[in-house]
Amino acid sequence: xxxxxxxxxxxxxxxxxxxxxxxxxxxxxxxxxxxxxxxxxxxxxxxxxxxxxxxxxxxxxxxxxxxxxxxxxxxxxxxxxxxxxxxxxxxxxxxxxxxxxxxxxxxxxxxxxxxxxxxxxxxxxxxxxxxxxxxxxxxxxxxxxxxxxxxxxxxxxxxxxxxxxxxxxxxxxxxxxxxxxxxxxxxxxxxxxxxxxxxxxxxxxxxxxxxxxxxxxxxxxxxxxxxxxxxxxxxxxxxxxxxxxxxxxxxxxxxxxxxxxxxxxxxxxxxxxxxxxxxxxxxxxxxxxxxxxxxxxxxxxxxxxxxxxxxxxxxxxxxxxxxxxxxxxxxxxxxxxxxxx
Amino acid sequence: xxxxxxxxxxxxxxxxxxxxxxxxxxxxxxxxxxxxxxxxxxxxxxxxxxxxxxxxxxxxxxxxxxxxxxxxxxxxxxxxxxxxxxxxxxxxxxxxxxxxxxxxxxxxxxxxxxxxxxxxxxxxxxxxxxxxxxxxxxxxxxxxxxxxxxxxxxxxxxxxxxxxxxxxxxxxxxxxxxxxxxxxxxxxxxxxxxxxxxxxxxxxxxxxxxxxxxxxxxxxxxxxxxxxxxxxxxxxxxxxxxxxxxxxxxxxxxxxxxxxxxxxxxxxxxxxxxxxxxxxxxxxxxxxxxxxxxxxxxxxxxxxxxxxxxxxxxxxxxxxxxxxxxxxxxxxx
Ligand SMILES: Nc1ncnc2c1ncn2[C@@H]1O[C@H](COP(=O)(O)OP(=O)(O)OP(=O)(O)O)[C@@H](O)[C@H]1O
Ligand SMILES: Nc1ncnc2c1ncn2[C@@H]1O[C@H](COP(=O)(O)OP(=O)(O)OP(=O)(O)O)[C@@H](O)[C@H]1O
Ligand code: SF4
Ligand SMILES: [Mg+2]
Ligand SMILES: [Mg+2]
Numbered sequence: 001x002x003x004x005x006x007x008x009x010x011x012x013x014x015x016x017x018x019x020x021x022x023x024x025x026x027x028x029x030x031x032x033x034x035x036x037x038x039x040x041x042x043x044x045x046x047x048x049x050x051x052x053x054x055x056x057x058x059x060x061x062x063x064x065x066x067x068x069x070x071x072x073x074x075x076x077x078x079x080x081x082x083x084x085x086x087x088x089x090x091x092x093x094x095x096x097x098x099x100x101x102x103x104x105x106x107x108x109x110x111x112x113x114x115x116x117x118x119x120x121x122x123x124x125x126x127x128x129x130x131x132x133x134x135x136x137x138x139x140x141x142x143x144x145x146x147x148x149x150x151x152x153x154x155x156x157x158x159x160x161x162x163x164x165x166x167x168x169x170x171x172x173x174x175x176x177x178x179x180x181x182x183x184x185x186x187x188x189x190x191x192x193x194x195x196x197x198x199x200x201x202x203x204x205x206x207x208x209x210x211x212x213x214x215x216x217x218x219x220x221x222x223x224x225x226x227x228x229x230x231x232x233x234x235x236x237x238x239x240x241x242x243x244x245x246x247x248x249x250x251x252x253x254x255x256x257x258x259x260x261x262x263x264x265x266x267x268x269x270x271x272x273x274x275x276x277x278x279x280x281x282x283x284x285x286x287x288x289x290x291x292x293x294x295x296x297x298x299x300x301x302x303x304x305x306x307x308x309x310x311x312x313x314x315x316x317x318x319x320x321x322x323x324x325x326x327x328x329x330x331x332x333x334x335x336x337x338x339x340x341x
Numbered sequence: 342x343x344x345x346x347x348x349x350x351x352x353x354x355x356x357x358x359x360x361x362x363x364x365x366x367x368x369x370x371x372x373x374x375x376x377x378x379x380x381x382x383x384x385x386x387x388x389x390x391x392x393x394x395x396x397x398x399x400x401x402x403x404x405x406x407x408x409x410x411x412x413x414x415x416x417x418x419x420x421x422x423x424x425x426x427x428x429x430x431x432x433x434x435x436x437x438x439x440x441x442x443x444x445x446x447x448x449x450x451x452x453x454x455x456x457x458x459x460x461x462x463x464x465x466x467x468x469x470x471x472x473x474x475x476x477x478x479x480x481x482x483x484x485x486x487x488x489x490x491x492x493x494x495x496x497x498x499x500x501x502x503x504x505x506x507x508x509x510x511x512x513x514x515x516x517x518x519x520x521x522x523x524x525x526x527x528x529x530x531x532x533x534x535x536x537x538x539x540x541x542x543x544x545x546x547x548x549x550x551x552x553x554x555x556x557x558x559x560x561x562x563x564x565x566x567x568x569x570x571x572x573x574x575x576x577x578x579x580x581x582x583x584x585x586x587x588x589x590x591x592x593x594x595x596x597x598x599x600x601x602x603x604x605x606x607x608x609x610x611x612x613x614x615x616x617x618x619x620x621x622x623x624x625x626x627x628x629x630x631x632x633x634x635x636x637x638x639x640x641x642x643x644x645x646x647x648x649x650x651x652x653x654x655x656x657x658x659x660x661x662x663x664x665x666x667x668x669x670x671x672x673x674x
Contacts, residue, residue, distance in 0.1 A: 068539040068540075068541065068542075069510070069539050175627045175628060176381075177627060178627070205380040205381050205566065205628055206380060206566060206567075206568065206607055206610060206611065207380060207606065207607060207610055207623070207624040207628070207644075208623075208627070208628070209610070210610035210612075210621040210622060210623035210624070211623040211624075213612070213621055214620060214621055214623055217620075232539060232540070234540070234614075235569075235611065235612040235613065235614055236612050238612065238614045239612035239618060239621065259616075262614055263616075272541060273540060273541060275544075276540040276541050276543065276544040277540060277569075277614070278540075278543075278567065278569035278570045278572070278573045278574075279569055279572070279573070279613075279614070280568055280569045280572045280596050280608060280611060280613075281613065284613070284614065284615070285573070288544055288548075290541075290544055290545055290548055291541045291544075291545075293495075294509045294511055294512065294542065295509075295539075
């Protein structure tokens with residue numbers, strides 16, 4: 001089980017693209033509530049949470065996804081694993097478009113693409129024991145024999161660093177880190193190939209975060225998994241990712257190898273984001289770029305470049321009028337900004 | 342300016358006594374920013390709440406002294422405390438919604454805090470009281486607008502009548518800071534003021550707090566679980582574990598040359614953005630359960646990689662290892 005070697009940014013074609021996301025959109029329609037419905041002018045609001053995203057994830061790689069709160073990271077993750085219905089676009093998994101898959105085909109896909117949730121406190125049913133929680137996915141993948149199932153649960157618990165004595169405990173009897181381990185075991189029970197890890201360590205204590213990150217990395221090596229790793233913590237993303245995508249208001253602003261993104265960022269937003277990371281090491285601190293204002297609403301994203309309202313390098317009128325496309329500026333390094341077109 | 346000695350806070354629960362703060366010593370000089378760092382449940386919030394005597398039931402301060410400008414706050418009467426709260430010492434609470442009331446406009450809430458502390462004095466009571474009140478309100482309104490501007494809320498006249506839910510997280514935090522600053526306190530207690538915010542917004546808020554510290558000379562105790570934030574923002578750092586300070590000192594010492602095994606472990610376990618990626622160091626074990634923690638010995642014993650047999654029994658206190666640098670560990674006894 002080896003990592004896909006990166007040669008000058010060109011990915012090993014033998015392993016090749018694993019998941020290809022094409023023009024993916026996920027809009028939420030917010031119906032006006034009863035009160036505002038009587039006001040004749042109030043219309044439905046469309047939240048463009050994921051707005052035309054293109055992304056390829058290669059087999060065995062960890063794709064990091066960063067961006068500020070509300071930019072659509074979770075929505076993208078949930079849409080890719082098809083827990084959300086895409087509004088438009090394609091999700092090509094091993095050569096097959098599953099964006100509109102139904103029935104058996106969808107069930108099959110959901111086994112292979114799993115998600116680990118952000119909040120280990122609310123993502124586990126409090127009335128179910130660990131055994132119950134893990135039995136459900138095992139039955140789904142067809143482990144019918146109870147003895148085999150029992151063995152499998154023991155193996156899974158051990159694999160995520162829990163004791164099999166814990167099998168009959170309830171979630172509230174575990175600490176946050178342990179609960180996250182249960183969530184990981186549940187995802188692994190399906191024998192997935194692809195895992196979306198949505199902020200898997202954000203709710204955990206600093207001393208526990210490293211344990212979970214290490215566990216996820218070990219599992220990846222051992223089971224040859226592919227990850228989409230979502231986090232707003234850039235240091236964590238730097239540590240785990242082979243490549244990184246930077247999202248802003250439903251769109252990808254910059255995409256490239258982790259080293260390129262962190263040491264040679266080109267998009268003004270990426271630059272600002274990186275400059276804001278606090279560091280314990282004085283020498284590592286970058287000159288801080290303080291962005292004015294806050295992220296605009298995804299209901300009415302700014303015209304032209306979505307970032308222009310906060311951009312400190314704005315080129316001119318073009319930024320307010322024309323939406324920049326994601327373009328390759330060097331090998332495998334993509335950016336959506338008029339400064340580079 | 343502030344000196345806490347041997348503070349103990351206990352929660353009596355059906356699982357036994359939870360020693361939330363367990364013999365804490367801390368001091369702060371005028372104009373300084375002190376970072377109080379520690380994991381969830383280590384007692385950071387309870388320490389701050391103790392200073393204001395706001396520890397929630399069933400928690401109780403059972404021992405200790407909290408000297409503020411030479412006077413013990415624990416000996417003050419409730420009315421004296423009310424006077425001090427907000428006026429001399431203001432707090433930014435961990436959860437913004439405990440400060441902001443969802444049903445009142447933000448500006449009115451800031452005005453309310455001016456009123457409570459009588460910042461704009463009524464000129465004269467009497468038959469013209471009605472008119473005076475109108476005049477006073479107008480002055481307060483102007484002051485609020487000024488405060489909102491100062492904390493970086495743009496278009497304050499327009500935003501004055503907005504409700505909290507119409508504000509983003511960063512804006513809400515600014516409004517809370519405006520309330521805390523309304524009486525120009527000498528000491529600001531900030532409980533995780535940026536934890537819920539994005540890094541770019543966090544940078545804005547830290548920038549703002551830094552300015553307040555420099556311009557008004559306000560001393561700040563800044564609570565966070567993020568060592569990197571504390572390292573950048575604070576002059577001094579105190580690391581908490583299980584209700585005690587295990588290490589404290591100037592930021593360069595604590596971050597640059599950590600002494601306590603817990604501080605060292607925390608620093609090693611933070612992912613760093615350096616060219617060479619290495620496997621992360623992880624502190625073994627879990628965060629301790631305070632209800633079942635042995636009252637004897639070092640509370641970090643079970644997770645400590647440098648522990649020796651004696652650590653289980655040893656009687657520890659903060660030991661000064663160099664000028665202004667203190668450590669609570671058997672190796673420095
Ligand atoms: N079920 C939903 N209905 C309506 N709007 C939604 C729904 N889920 C998400 N949104 C909106 O879509 C946008 C993107 O949300 P999403 O949760 O994907 O962001 P995120 O990047 O994961 O943020 P965070 O870092 O806070 O988790 C937000 O504006 C959010 O309010
Ligand atoms: N109502 C309560 N009953 C029993 N124990 C309590 C209660 N409130 C707090 N505690 C205990 O007091 C300890 C200290 O709590 P405190 O809120 O000060 O922690 P903290 O360091 O601020 O943590 P966080 O980072 O999660 O805010 C905790 O371990 C908690 O178990
Ligand atoms: S006293 Fe012992 S257990 Fe505690 S930190 Fe020091 S070496 Fe570790
Ligand atoms: Mg999310
Ligand atoms: Mg707290």
